[in-house]
Amino acid sequence: MNTFSASGTDVPSAQVPDYPMARAARCPFDPPPDLHILQDQAPISRVRLWDGSTPWLVTRYDDVRALLADPRISSESDRPHYPHLSPAQKERRRQSRTFINMDDPEHARLRRMVTASFSIRQVEALRPAIEQIVDGLIDTMLAGPRPVDLVEAFALPVPSLVICELLGVPYADHDFFQANSRILVRRTSTVEQARVATQQLLDYLDRQIGVKLAHPADDVLSTLAARVRAGELSRHQAASMGMLLLTAGHETTANMIALGTLALLQNPDQLDRLRGSADPKVVASAVEELLRHLTIVHSGRRRVAREDIEVGGVTIRAGEGVVLANDVANRDPEAFPDPDELDVDRNPRHHVAFGFGVHQCLGQPLARVELQVVYSTLYRRIPTLKLAVDLDEIPFKHDGNVYGVYELPVTW
Amino acid sequence: MKVIVDQNKCVASGQCVLSAPEVFDQREEDGIVVLRAENPPEGLADDVRQAVILCPAQAIWLEEQEGEQ
Numbered sequence: 052m053n054t055f056s057a058s059g060t061d062v063p064s065a066q067v068p069d070y071p072m073a074r075a076a077r078c079p080f081d082p083p084p085d086l087h088i089l090q091d092q093a094p095i096s097r098v099r100l101w102d103g104s105t106p107w108l109v110t111r112y113d114d115v116r117a118l119l120a121d122p123r124i125s126s127e128s129d130r131p132h133y134p135h136l137s138p139a140q141k142e143r144r145r146q147s148r149t150f151i152n153m154d155d156p157e158h159a160r161l162r163r164m165v166t167a168s169f170s171i172r173q174v175e176a177l178r179p180a181i182e183q184i185v186d187g188l189i190d191t192m193l194a195g196p197r198p199v200d201l202v203e204a205f206a207l208p209v210p211s212l213v214i215c216e217l218l219g220v221p222y223a224d225h226d227f228f229q230a231n232s233r234i235l236v237r238r239t240s241t242v243e244q245a246r247v248a249t250q251q252l253l254d255y256l257d258r259q260i261g262v263k264l265a266h267p268a269d270d271v272l273s274t275l276a277a278r279v280r281a282g283e284l285s286r287h288q289a290a291s292m293g294m295l296l297l298t299a300g301h302e303t304t305a306n307m308i309a310l311g312t313l314a315l316l317q318n319p320d321q322l323d324r325l326r327g328s329a330d331p332k333v334v335a336s337a338v339e340e341l342l343r344h345l346t347i348v349h350s351g352r353r354r355v356a357r358e359d360i361e362v363g364g365v366t367i368r369a370g371e372g373v374v375l376a377n378d379v380a381n382r383d384p385e386a387f388p389d390p391d392e393l394d395v396d397r398n399p400r401h402h403v404a405f406g407f408g409v410h411q412c413l414g415q416p417l418a419r420v421e422l423q424v425v426y427s428t429l430y431r432r433i434p435t436l437k438l439a440v441d442l443d444e445i446p447f448k449h450d451g452n453v454y455g456v457y458e459l460p461v462t463w
Numbered sequence: 464m465k466v467i468v469d470q471n472k473c474v475a476s477g478q479c480v481l482s483a484p485e486v487f488d489q490r491e492e493d494g495i496v497v498l499r500a501e502n503p504p505e506g507l508a509d510d511v512r513q514a515v516i517l518c519p520a521q522a523i524w525l526e527e528q529e530g531e532q
Contacts, residue, residue, distance in 0.1 A: 120521055159474070163493045166475035170494035171484075174477075400482075400517060409474045411519035416477045 067105050070098035070374065071238075071350055079447050080314055080345060081391060086110055086379040095365040098374065101238075106134040106372030107365070108351070112386035112403070114363050115352075115375045119408035123358040124373065126410055128152035130355045134372035136452050137238040139245035146249045147291040151410055162413060164278055165292065168217060168271050174416040177213070181424045184212050189432050198439030198462040205429070206308035206459070207301065210421055214300030217417070218293065219270025220259055228252060232298040236452045238350075249294075256293035257286055271296065300414060303347065304421050306448070306455025311341045311426065313445065313459060314393060316438055321395050326430045334427045336398035338419055341426075343402035344393050346378040349454040352406055377403040435463045464508055465526040468496045472522035479518055483510035487523075496522060 072083035089096060090110035098108040109115050118124055127133065128144040129152075135141035144152055150161035167173065188205050195204070207229065215222040234240045234248040256272075263276035272293055278284040284292075315322040325337045351374035360367045367373060381402050382390040405412035412418070430436060438445075439460040446457040466486060475494030479487035485507055488497045503511055515523045 120519070162474065163495070166494035167492055169477070170475065170489040170491075171477040171480040172489065173494075400478075400513070405476075407519050409472075409520050411474065411476050413475075416481075 067097050067099045070100060070108055074447075074449065079442075079445075080310075080317075080393075082346075082349070082376075082379040082382055086376060087382070090379050090383060095363045095367075100134055101137060102135070104132065104134060104372060106132070106374050107367055108374045108376055109362075110376045110379045110383075111363070112380040112383035115377055115380040115403055116407050118354070118360070118362065118373065119352060119375055119403070119406060119410070121360065121408070123356060123360050124354045124408075125154050125357045126152055126158070126354060127154055128353075130370075132370055132372045133355050134353045134374050136350050136353065137240070138242045139235055139237065139240035139248075140452065142242045142245040143235050143249045146246065147253055147294060149288075149291050149295045151295065155409065158409065161284075161288070161292065164284070165271060165274065165296065166413065168274070169413055169416055171416050174420050177217070177417070178420055178424065180216065181209075181213055181421055182428070185209060185424050185428050186432075189429065193433070198460045201312060201459040201461045202305070202309045202456065203458075206312075207305045209308060209425060210301055210304035213417070213421060214297060217271055217300075218296055219263065219268050219272045220293075220297060224255070228255065228297060229301065232301055235298065236302050238450045238452060252294045252298070253287070253290045256290040256297070260286060260289045260293065296414070300417070302453045302455075303414075304418050306347045306453050307341065307345065307418070307422055308425050309459045310345050310347060310455045311422070312429065312436075312461075313438075313442075313456060314341065314345060315426075315430070316436070317442070318393050321393055322430060325395050325426060326434065331423070331427075332398075333395065334423050335419070337395035337426055338422045339400050339402065340393065340395050340397045341422070342404040343381045343387065343397075343399045345454070346381045346402075346404045347454040348404065348406075348452075349378040350452050351376045351378075352410075377406065433463045436461055437463065464505070464511065464528065465502055466498060466500070466511060467524045467526065468498050469522045469524075470495050472520045474520045474522075476519050479514040479523060482514035482517060483507055486511055487514060 072085040074083050094111040095107055095109050097105045099105050109118055150158045188208055192199055192204050211225050212222055231248040231252050234244050259272055260276050263273040267273045275289040275292055279286055279289050354373045356367045356369055356371050356373055358369050384390050387399055405415045439462040448455045473496045480489055486500045486503045488499050490497055
């Protein structure tokens with residue numbers, strides 16, 4: 052028996068590795084080396100979380116994909132043994148559980164209330180507005196001092212401006228909701244910090260829903276307000292969904308912009324290939340490859356088995372927690388040849404960076420268009436863009452539920 | 464090749480439209496899949512197969528006819 056695997060619910064602590072694991076110091080773009088060892092030697096095995104619980108960790112691409120699509124797997128975060136990401140996340144889910152932590156049919160009923168705004172057609176219609184936002188922010192950067200923090204000046208404002216427009220939230224309030232959102236995605240935040248941040252965001256979104264009830268507009272919060280008026284949603288549910296969309300719309304794309312830029316600056320041949328091509332297919336492929344390679348949602352998808360599930364020679368018992376490690380799954384050599392190479396021509400559309408199954412990211416069409424516009428504009432308009440500090444001075448979000456960089460000082 | 468979609472299973476991820484826009488569309492009101500071509504030409508077969516693979520809700524099936532691969 053190898054040292055990683057264990058079965059049954061009584062698990063001696065010495066044999067079970069802690070999760071999440073640490074990345075190698077000199078490989079900030081790669082998943083933790085211990086995850087690769089597990090993927091190779093014990094692809095479904097137990098890990099220990101922050102609260103001492105020992106859910107199963109699944110690391111191979113095929114298993115991750117199969118389990119995420121398995122109807123015997125539950126996303127309900129109020130089930131016993133649900134493997135919460137952090138104390139802060141557990142508290143947030145307690146106060147504000149949305150469809151991402153529900154199963155069908157309620158999940159489908161609530162998700163479908165907002166899917167219209169994220170259809171391919173709707174999101175494509177936003178492309179000119181996104182291009183304008185991106186160009187405007189680049190104009191401002193070029194006219195301002197150097198070096199500049201790309202996160203603050205560009206990576207965060209792009210998705211923030213877009214999601215505010217889409218939801219109908221005043222961008223002027225961005226300091227408030229970004230600060231609270233930041234607390235919720237840090238693993239090190241306390242329960243009390245998370246409680247206050249969640250409450251503040253819910254109160255804020257509730258006020259915005261109130262505004263839309265009185266003055267409906269053409270935006271997502273007004274759609275939710277109409278559902279409230281029709282008696283299909285409570286005010287609390289509407290505020291929770293608004294909060295989900297607002298926070299999810301920020302932290303993900305912003306981190307992909309900054310971390311993606313850093314990864315491309317470290318791979319100049321790939322940056323040249325992307326910058327040198329006017330072909331939208333190359334740009335689209337580069338977006339998919341950076342999504343796969345970086346997999347910023349690096350803390351695993353969290354689930355609970357509803358029934359016994361036989362998978363990969365292991366029996367996951369009904370009621371046990373399961374963590375699907377999509378970051379290392381996206382580096383599985385069985386699914387992606389030379390998985391650690393960043394290759395913008397790869398077009399790995401079958402990656403699981405957005406998850407898989409019925410909970411696959413709702414905002415993915417929007418994220419794709421935002422990233423396509425950014426990656427095809429920023430490096431062309433600032434062709435000499437470079438880091439203003441050494442790579443080892445960049446603060447990475449090792450403590451984040453979503454990976455990325457806290458700052459990215461750049462110059463040109 | 465015959466394409467079958469299940470609108471009840473669909474989660475409106477848009478993956479099928481990105482793979483084969485000639486074959487798949489999304490409903491205006493909720494982004495749920497709509498079939499534009501039930502029997503797409505052989506030239507679109509690879510795109511349709513990609514849509515089947517990428518659909519996160521596994522809401523698309525194919526019935527390959529005799530003589531096709």
